[in-house]
Amino acid sequence: MDYLRTLGSAAVSSLVQKSGLTLPFSLGSKVTSFENRTIWSLYDGTKREDGSSVSVFEFEANTPAKKNLLPLAKNAVRKLRTVRHPDVLKFMEVVETDTTIHIMTEHVRPLGPAINEWQTKGALEREAWLVWGLHRISVSLAFLNESAASTHGNVRVDSIFISSSGEWKLGGFDVLSNPKDDAAVLYNLGSMLPDASTYSSPEVKKGGFSALKELPPAAADAYGLGLLIHFAFNANQGLPTTAQSPHPPPTAASRGSIPTMIFPAYKKLLNPNPKARLSPAHFLELGMSQTAGEGSGFFASNRLVKVCAGLDGFNVASEGEKASLLKTLKESASSFPTEFTSYRVLPALISALDFGGASAATILPLVLQFGKNMPPEDYPNVILTHLVKLYTSPDRGTRMALLDHLPEYADKLDKKTVVDKIWPNLQTGFTDTVALIREATVKSIILLSDKFNERIMNNDLLRHLARMQADPEASIRTNTCILIGRLGPSLGYNTKRKVLVPAFARALKDPFVHARVAGLMAFMATIECFDVEEMATKVIPNIAFTMIDKEKLVRDQAFKAMELFMKKVEEHAATMPETAAPETELIPGGMLPLNASSNTLVNNAAGAAGALAGWAISSIGKKLAAGDLQTTMASAAGAAIDRPTSAPVPMGVNGALSGSLLAAAVPPPLTPTFSSPSGVPTRSLTTASSATSRSKGMQLGATKVPSNISSIPDWAEEAAAEVETQGASPWGNDDLMDVNADEDDWSAFETAPVPSVQDSGLGFGTIGSISIADPWTAPAPVKAHSSSEWGSPQATLAPKPSRTSSSRVGVSSPLASPRPSSIARSPTPSDGGKGEAASAAPAHSTAGMSKEDKAAEMARRKEERRLRIAALKEQKKHAGESKV
Template identity: 75%
Template sequence: MDYLRNLGSAAVSSLVQKSGLTLPFSLGPKVTSYEGKSIWTLYEGTKRDDGSAISVFEFDANQPGKRTYLPLAKNSLRKLRTVRHPDVLKFLDAVETDTTVYIMTERVRPLAPAIQERASKSAQEKEDWLLWGIHRISVSLAFVNESCTSTHGNVRVDSVFISPSGEWKLGGFEVLSSPKDDAAILYTMGSLLPDASTYASPEIKKGGWSAVKENSVTAADAYALGLLIHFAFNPSHPLPATAQPPHPPPAPSSRGSIPLSVFPSYKRLLNPNPKARLSSKHFLELGMAETAGEGSGFFSTNRLVKVCAGLDNFNIASEAEKASLLRILKESAASLPPEFASYRVLPSLASALEFGGASAASILPLVLQLGKNVPPQDYASVITVHIVKLFASPDRGTRMALLDNLQEYADKLDKKTVSDKIWPNLQTGFNDTVPVIREATIRSIISISDKFNERILNNDLLRFLAKMQGDPEASIRTNTCILLGRLGPNLGYNTKRKVLVAAFARALKDPFVHCRVAGLMALMATLECFETEEIATRVIPNMSFALVDKEKLVRDQAFKAMQLFVKRLEEHAATMVSGR
């Protein structure tokens, strides 16, 4: 008999054996801060099929005292698989037997320790982050209550988790139920939740969990949301007096660190009368109100909430709205939570970049600025992958932004990526009809020339540069000569002998004075590239006419160059054996 039911998407053939169960993941360390906080044991883990980081919630009914909770674990799995929302813990896969449940989710960590970690932050940074998190939980609760017409029944700090991007995710679906179901687990087993009575609303404390049937599906969750707000802002304080009979309204002295703007609405969430209690949806609406009155507007003015909304709507926003968001991000980049900047802001901006347009020049420097805090092992997946794609964009604004900022990310590129993915698109810039693109392409080459393979450096690139030496734009011809001077030492032996003298001699005949100067300076910079005989027979003869150039700037530079090369010949001659 097959006791295993694989409820997820992983193929059975990819599973591995563990303690009699076939599991699509490898268990990592146990998350000790979550021990005893729920019916679950939480582990860090990795997916077997692709090695990606995940979290694993384990329930084993064979452990002492756990069998009673098995229906709660199974309900949690059933609901988590069907309730999909960006602010709900993301379900990936599961394995279930008669006594064991494993749930794989996106990699998360418990909320409580994350709040403690921010104790050293400034008051404003903490408030911004906490309100943003409460906003996301309010959105998810409104979804559960209104769209799913269900009661969560287990809203508390230990049912909220933090994703790698710092976003709060609602979990803890052990008793999530629809009031349409008369045998719903919330009514029959709600009291089995750990510390159920502590977080229960007044009507539940008085009449038991069946009281949920008699009120709105939002009532119990709204009250619990109020308690969550209290814990978030006052984690070291005991629950407010309103959590115990006779449930007095929260006194101003109990506000602690709860923002003044939130406190009036917070009190309404904790109204002991479920009929008059503020719902999570109404709380959300008050928080998002544009015209802030008492107890409203606390979400709409929050920096992180505004940033998220701006990122979500970036591609349909007006240019003025885009500019406003980018200004906010630029001004607050240093104070954004690092994980939020790296895994929420950056991917959204990088995605927006792919649409090109006038915003590219503003977005890319910001992406690169925020990217400085991305761990080296994640840089390629968070930033480089998007930058590489952008080189295929036909948008000139995007191309200019990529070229102007190339030195900021060139060291993060590997040789294969440059040769196989960037160069095929980058080389089109040499033939662009817009001069500024051609010039920017030339200026950018030196930043990645060390990543070119032999064929590109000694053949393909030089063919383009030969063409650029005849460009109608004087500045392009000049920059081409400067680039050749910098590339010279890295060219192959035969390439140096074939290309350099001819290229620099051509520059010395250019009608643009600064191009002629650049030719002389390039010769001087590549002195070590020439053999002594070549200096005497090719370099000096091709340079000597510059000594009488009509422009003094060129003549002065020509004499400096001539002295340098003659000195090299003198040094060599001193070592020669005298003939008879």
């Protein structure tokens, strides 16, 4: 059947196109329930211009009998085109040929099948819908009879249609006529309508349609309206007995399902006397009146009628009237027809939203509630377009309503809309002066985060969240921490490393107990974001102090978090080798592998002290052979060892430990040696010319150094950069961001962080005089990073020595192991008092200095180093002359 219908539609379209006409629509399937009930065939169609759904009424004069009805079809076209009313079928286009007429109207469906569908609904719900529909038809008939002074002449179920919004529309204008019109067809051709005698009034049955010309225009339509009421409420019954001669008045037994409030007026509509018959206009007036006594007010009390009336005048209504209407909508929303709420109520509410105002916050939830029944393909255009516009509204009530109901429409938003239209307005909520708006904004982020781009996620959003962690409201700080924890896995790799630990650590210091708990739970929730090294060096240390928190709730959560992270670290540690050095190698510094007894775990403090002492003694005792203990540290001085002869002899255990540490810390290019006269360890850079030199005493870490030693400054620079990177906190003082610092704009979140040079990590000790042997040249200075806080991109830092004497024990380096720049040196005799004076002058710390002060301090140190090198060169010159 569908194939035949499609074939028929194609044939019609082909026929029309052959006639040279272009159809403004494409025909779809035929509405079979409407077939053979009127002179028209009804098709579903599509408008070519915009693809919207339409209905097409088709008339074909392909038989002699049909040709006789052509005047009725043309009258329908003429009247439908000229009569415009909200309750009349909306005319759009017409295509006419000699034998066919196609009228394109708004998309509708016949009333008859719709009434049958409503039979399954509840009695009260069905009654309310029917009364509302009858109200719309009464309005349209009153307009035709009173304003247009015309008679419809064809009021029946088949002349009424249901629009997309569920409203009843009056059609069937085949015989619509004005008594004064010479071309009126009702009075001459009215009898040609299908089933004309069945729906005719008593006077027409008696004197024909020509009798209507002498009667009021509303006479025939009032009788037709009475029959419509009967068929609407009693769809399965035939004509009422009053429609048959001798037309007795309706009895209570014949009322059927007609409401008792309407029944008195219904009887008056079916009065056999046309002059005493109740007109549609009076019927409408009686239904809208609440003071006319019994049998009145049946329209005024209908909630659908009230809703439509309220929506039509919503923009000009008072605030009280608006509030009353919105309350009715909210209470009765579930009982309204779906199509009514989607296409009648919803557009009116959205139109009211565009005007804004105080009622916008109340309207928005209703819009979302009624929008749930909207087809998915229509939702973006009907709902989302208007919601997105509301984000530009400065009204806090509207913004709050948008955020509160965001879960209902967030999944329907696309990424481009969120990034371009919602986020620019949404982010203003972070800085709102009202705490409720700020908190609602924070809570809304998680719903939209999957639609943010990288810039928003890893930069703009985190700036706002950093401020939110310092918000005066404890709940906002807590929710911010929770949000960061939920966003953690979706952040960029560099952003995770830079943000998560400082953010959660800040929460652990919050005075609000639940914020601290949230920080611990956030650590646990993002455990997969940390590698094992970060867990051991950053996460666990930051969690540790919360295990003695004043609040038990925090302590309990801290122990759970610690257990979780410790388990991860232990699992990783179990996979690591026992030592990183090969078994055949000596431990750096000359220490041999520990004995078996020292490999056991220590369970108490006393055992730990004993174990440490045992390690030191055993390492020293096993360091040298018995013969070596009886010899001097070096057998001769001179050309065999390229070193100064003024170094002091090492003193006992301290000297051995010092040498061990030096050997462990100094990289291969550096060769510390001991010299016999003074015993102070110095550095010797061996070259190719001195490669044959060998020491007769012990040489710690003595290796053959390549002739190219340019890697020394590179290594030093790398070490300095590493120290500076380790010493610098990316967020500053374990804080997310200094909200008062304009330069702290988090732009580095999108790229790897650039380490900055900090003076506290360079490991300067007391500056002493430097003794350099003839073959040596001054060590290449360490180049400072171009981003140095001292503001001198070309500044260079020479390695600074520090004493190892007991008087300088308090000077420590922040490095994990001593750096080459921290090797102790003693003044040489040739320095006179200069070396002592230099060593007595303490190294000034640059911490807390301004950029100008730091630059001055570095210039002073550079000049001081130049003078020392010059003095050493002079000493070298005199030593050579004395030998000659």
